[in-house]
Amino acid sequence: MEQSISAYKVQELPPPSLAxxxxxxxxxxxxxxxxxxxxxxxxxxxxxxxxxxxxxxxGHDTHSSIxxxxxxxxxxxxxxxxxxxxxxxNPAESYGKQGSLYTGHPNHKLPGIPFATGSLGHGVAYAxxxxxxxxLRGTEGLGIAIGGDGELQEGLIWETAQIVQAQSLxxxxxxxxxxxxxxxxxxxxxxxxxNLKERFEAFGFAVREIDGHQHDAIFDAITPDGEKxxxxxxxxxxxxxxAALEGNPDAHYAKIPANLAKRWKVSLx
Amino acid sequence: MTxxxxxxxxxxxxxxxxxxxxxxxxxxxxxxxxxKNHPFQTRHPxxxxxxxxxxxxGVDIAAGLAEAGYVPFISTFAAFAALRAxxxxxxxxGYMGKNVKLVAPYGGVSGGWFGTTHHALEDIAVIQSFQNxxxxxxHGEEETRRVIREAAASTEPYYIRLSRNDAxxxxxxxxxxxxxxxxxxxxxxxxxxxLCLLSVGEQATELCKALTEQFESVVHAHACYVDSQSLKAxxxxxxxxxxxxxxxxxxxxxxxxxxxxxxIMPEHPVYSHNCGEQWPMYxxxxxxxxxxLGFGLEPLRQQIQSLLGGSDDI
Numbered sequence: 001m002e003q004s005i006s007a008y009k010v011q012e013l014p015p016p017s018l019a020x021x022x023x024x025x026x027x028x029x030x031x032x033x034x035x036x037x038x039x040x041x042x043x044x045x046x047x048x049x050x051x052x053x054x055x056x057x058x059g060h061d062t063h064s065s066i067x068x069x070x071x072x073x074x075x076x077x078x079x080x081x082x083x084x085x086x087x088x089x090n091p092a093e094s095y096g097k098q099g100s101l102y103t104g105h106p107n108h109k110l111p112g113i114p115f116a117t118g119s120l121g122h123g124v125a126y127a128x129x130x131x132x133x134x135x136l137r138g139t140e141g142l143g144i145a146i147g148g149d150g151e152l153q154e155g156l157i158w159e160t161a162q163i164v165q166a167q168s169l170x171x172x173x174x175x176x177x178x179x180x181x182x183x184x185x186x187x188x189x190x191x192x193x194x195n196l197k198e199r200f201e202a203f204g205f206a207v208r209e210i211d212g213h214q215h216d217a218i219f220d221a222i223t224p225d226g227e228k229x230x231x232x233x234x235x236x237x238x239x240x241x242x243a244a245l246e247g248n249p250d251a252h253y254a255k256i257p258a259n260l261a262k263r264w265k266v267s268l269x
Numbered sequence: 270m271t272x273x274x275x276x277x278x279x280x281x282x283x284x285x286x287x288x289x290x291x292x293x294x295x296x297x298x299x300x301x302x303x304x305k306n307h308p309f310q311t312r313h314p315x316x317x318x319x320x321x322x323x324x325x326x327g328v329d330i331a332a333g334l335a336e337a338g339y340v341p342f343i344s345t346f347a348a349f350a351a352l353r354a355x356x357x358x359x360x361x362x363g364y365m366g367k368n369v370k371l372v373a374p375y376g377g378v379s380g381g382w383f384g385t386t387h388h389a390l391e392d393i394a395v396i397q398s399f400q401n402x403x404x405x406x407x408h409g410e411e412e413t414r415r416v417i418r419e420a421a422a423s424t425e426p427y428y429i430r431l432s433r434n435d436a437x438x439x440x441x442x443x444x445x446x447x448x449x450x451x452x453x454x455x456x457x458x459x460x461x462x463x464l465c466l467l468s469v470g471e472q473a474t475e476l477c478k479a480l481t482e483q484f485e486s487v488v489h490a491h492a493c494y495v496d497s498q499s500l501k502a503x504x505x506x507x508x509x510x511x512x513x514x515x516x517x518x519x520x521x522x523x524x525x526x527x528x529x530x531x532x533i534m535p536e537h538p539v540y541s542h543n544c545g546e547q548w549p550m551y552x553x554x555x556x557x558x559x560x561x562l563g564f565g566l567e568p569l570r571q572q573i574q575s576l577l578g579g580s581d582d583i
Binding site for chain 2: 134
């Protein structure tokens with residue numbers, strides 16, 4: 001059976017390290033924050049290491065699909081796809097502009113983005129559907145969703161988790177970017193997600209807790225165990241890499257001047 | 270003349286199970302409302318998935334299956350398909366155009382005594398506003414089977430509105446014709462018709478069949494597809510039939526077929542026999558609930574007579 005997979009998959013990995021790629025991607029995110037529209041910079045910087053590691057490991061696999069469900073981090077997704085050569089043009093050059101496909105939430109008209117996401121929760125279910133298709137087809141392909149911890153407040157997430165359990169989708173991997181923030185402030189101040197590990201375990205997931213900025217740890221964690229779906233609770237820092245933003249709930253969205261962008265890019269460690 | 274043997278939703282299940290014999294990409298998804306002894310489950314258990322009571326996730330998962338090359342048919346009652354799962358339908362079927370077929374029994378008030386939570390008098394308005402989704406309201410077993418075949422052969426997303434358990438004698442449609450073609454069920458006896466009844470859905474079509482027999486200057490056309498693209502394609506054949514139109518549709522006036530036809534045929538008066546503005550709060554059979562809403566044989570007869578100026582032929 002032929003698959004309707006777009007011809008966008010990652011080339012064989014060239015020499016640059018994941019750290020180098022992540023640094024390059026962070027610069028692009030900062031550049032997108034310096035456009036006239038600005039961008040969701042905090043969540044893009046928290047999730048970028050997860051994206052970089054996920055595409056390094058599965059971006060070449062036509063049977064696997066990586067879906068960013070926390071679509072407000074579109075700048076992070078565009079940056080990751082660009083540094084891997086999947087997107088042909090620098091997203092920072094036209095992000096948010098009239099006529100540009102680089103919209104503020106992922107645009108499925110772009111290479112490498114099978115689903116438009118941003119209305120929270122849906123991307124997790126799309127990835128579950130992909131995983132179900134691979135199970136039916138008998139491949140070893142994975143459905144990989146990358147979401148946020150604030151996003152866990154959506155009922156659709158748990159509706160999907162129920163189905164993932166019921167359908168025994170051991171090829172489904174759900175990475176949660178636990179940066180602790182959401183649009184209006186801290187997750188803990190708005191609608192805390194307590195006992196998250198236990199919640200996922202109750203839904204039949206194997207849970208792995210990692211540092212969401214350690215590429216080796218992410219790379220290792222994104223591995224199916226053959227029995228259960230995997231939930232990866234990735235502890236991250238909102239605004240990671242820019243001292244002025246790290247841990248600051250106001251870093252959710254920012255529009256910054258060009259000179260500040262230049263300083264932040266220089267300061268990236 | 271074909272005779273009725275199955276309701277639309279039973280015809281759907283049987284036809285899909287048949288199609289799946291030769292089309293391995295078809296998968297059948299249910300949301301706990303497919304009933305026991307589902308023929309697809311019996312014949313293709315490996316491709317039958319009851320996802321449980323989870324309509325949003327179900328439609329999104331169908332989109333994931335479609336992206337991977339499958340042709341998912343997912344079914345739940347119209348109220349849940351079009352309203353509860355509305356955002357998933359908007360994004361997956363409308364915006365992204367994923368090849369998902371959404372099959373929605375219990376359209377209109379066919380749920381009868383089950384009450385408003387199980388009725389859908391707004392679904393066509395909602396789905397039509399999403400754009401790019403084919404909307405079919407087949408009548409009877411044969412037309413339902415054809416629509417299912419057309420949906421399976423198409424790469425377009427579909428919303429297929431069915432009723433509950435009523436079975437009707439199928440309309441006589443030429444064997445080679447597509448359900449996208451307007452079907453003229455009965456023409457005016459003496460020259461050009463004074464009024465064209467355009468029926469949408471099973472109950473409406475039955476009413477029009479009954480009344481056209483009584484009005485010699487009225488023609489009855491049946492529309493199976495009512496998405497905006499299909500309605501645009503009907504304009505020319507409709508104009509060849511009459512100058513005035515009365516759309517009979519088990520739906521609200523707002524967002525119904527009559528309202529869109531009126532927009533695209535501004536030079537022609539388009540009237541509507543619909544389910545009005547009240548909530549269907551009472552019990553009863555399908556026909557009785559419709560009657561409570563002012564939708565039925567006698568009110569339609571009066572509306573036709575009024576439009577004809579009391580001069581026609583009853």
